Amino acid sequence: MSLNIYGQNLDSRLLIGSALYPSPQVMKQAILASGSQVVTLSLKRQNPAEKAGQQIWSYLQEVITEVNGHLLPNTAGCRSAKEAVTLAKMSREIFKTDWLKLEVIGDDYNLQPDPIELLHAAEQLINDGFKVLPYCTDDLVLCQRLYDLGCEVIMPWASPIGTGKGLMNPYNLETIRLRLPDATLILDAGIGKPSDACLAMEMGYDGVLLNSAVALADNPVLMAKAFGQALQAGEQGYVAGIMQQRQTAHPSTPTLDTPFWHQNN
Amino acid sequence: MNIHINGKAYPLTNAIHISVSSALTLYFIEPQQSTFAVALNGDFVGKTDYDTTMVKNGDSLDVLQPIQGG
Numbered sequence A: 001m002s003l004n005i006y007g008q009n010l011d012s013r014l015l016i017g018s019a020l021y022p023s024p025q026v027m028k029q030a031i032l033a034s035g036s037q038v039v040t041l042s043l044k045r046q047n048p049a050e051k052a053g054q055q056i057w058s059y060l061q062e063v064i065t066e067v068n069g070h071l072l073p074n075t076a077g078c079r080s081a082k083e084a085v086t087l088a089k090m091s092r093e094i095f096k097t098d099w100l101k102l103e104v105i106g107d108d109y110n111l112q113p114d115p116i117e118l119l120h121a122a123e124q125l126i127n128d129g130f131k132v133l134p135y136c137t138d139d140l141v142l143c144q145r146l147y148d149l150g151c152e153v154i155m156p157w158a159s160p161i162g163t164g165k166g167l168m169n170p171y172n173l174e175t176i177r178l179r180l181p182d183a184t185l186i187l188d189a190g191i192g193k194p195s196d197a198c199l200a201m202e203m204g205y206d207g208v209l210l211n212s213a214v215a216l217a218d219n220p221v222l223m224a225k226a227f228g229q230a231l232q233a234g235e236q237g238y239v240a241g242i243m244q245q246r247q248t249a250h251p252s253t254p255t256l257d258t259p260f261w262h263q264n265n
Numbered sequence B: 001m002n003i004h005i006n007g008k009a010y011p012l013t014n015a016i017h018i019s020v021s022s023a024l025t026l027y028f029i030e031p032q033q034s035t036f037a038v039a040l041n042g043d044f045v046g047k048t049d050y051d052t053t054m055v056k057n058g059d060s061l062d063v064l065q066p067i068q069g070g
Helices: A026-032 A050-068 A079-094 A116-128 A140-149 A170-179 A194-202 A220-240 B020-027
Strands: A003-004 A009-010 A014-017 A039-043 A069-071 A099-102 A105-107 A132-136 A155-157 A184-188 A208-210 B002-005 B008-011 B018-019 B037-040 B041-044 B055-058 B060-068
Touching: A009 A050, A014 A026, A014 A220, A026 A220, A039 A050, A039 A079, A050 A069, A050 A079, A050 B018, A050 B060, A069 A079, A069 A099, A079 B037, A099 A116, A116 A132, A116 A140, A132 B018, A132 B020, A140 A155, A140 A170, A155 A170, A155 B020, A170 A184, A170 A220, A194 A208, A194 A220, A208 A220, A208 B041, A220 B018, B002 B020, B020 B037, B020 B060
Parallel strands: A014 A039, A014 A208, A039 A069, A099 A132, A132 A155, A155 A184, A184 A208, B002 B060
Antiparallel strands: A003 A009, A039 B060, B002 B008, B018 B055, B037 B041, B037 B060
């Protein structure tokens, strides 16, 4: 069982961010421990004298080579389709990939994606040959529109970025899975615990993208490993077929020949 | 004339425009040893166009480099 991203099959269903770790060394160890083969990164203005960007880039290249993985540049910080398209083109030139985590933020308070600008950007980028992985809200119609545009991968949020609140609206997420059976669905943002990731996989999601839950753990390397295992458990549970819930109790132990039964009659 | 690179003003005397390549030498000590991409007034400029794309008075260049991201 593998994760399919635009025809590329990956062994791990976990996509992991490269930010917020206590150190670059811990970042590398955590990514390796997670088993992930897709690492997100970004572009920003930087002070060239510090050469920080050059160092991080070198470090991430080492990690990607070691895990035989893929870079997934994002458009974090963009607030319009125009900004996102420009940043996407800059990313493609540097990172030599047409994969793109498309982010267009519409609200500064909860960093909620702007659905209208997101659709505009996705359409332009797909027409320009990008393989777009849009980060979006858990709105069924928005996800449907993105899929209809040609986004083979859709990434609805679990909850706002960095909150760790987990799956705010499981009903919406289950409905998106049900209505878009052929889309690759990756739950992105707001994951806090390994059980959140497991729950997404039990719903039939194809993968999970997270960053803060690992990077901000007391022990990021151990937490990365825990998430990798949680995804496997959830996926296997989904494939195995989860039993239907029932309204009344049913004894697990056979009732035939129950001892002491009717002993007073 | 004045141009801006990553929000910082760079006054240039005796020039009405300069190429993106020339502008980058104001910003980097060794541009060829850096990993970056460029946008001029919000539009992407590919590396092959640095010599032929002109930066004029009031223009803004964004020079972006890789960084960690989620």
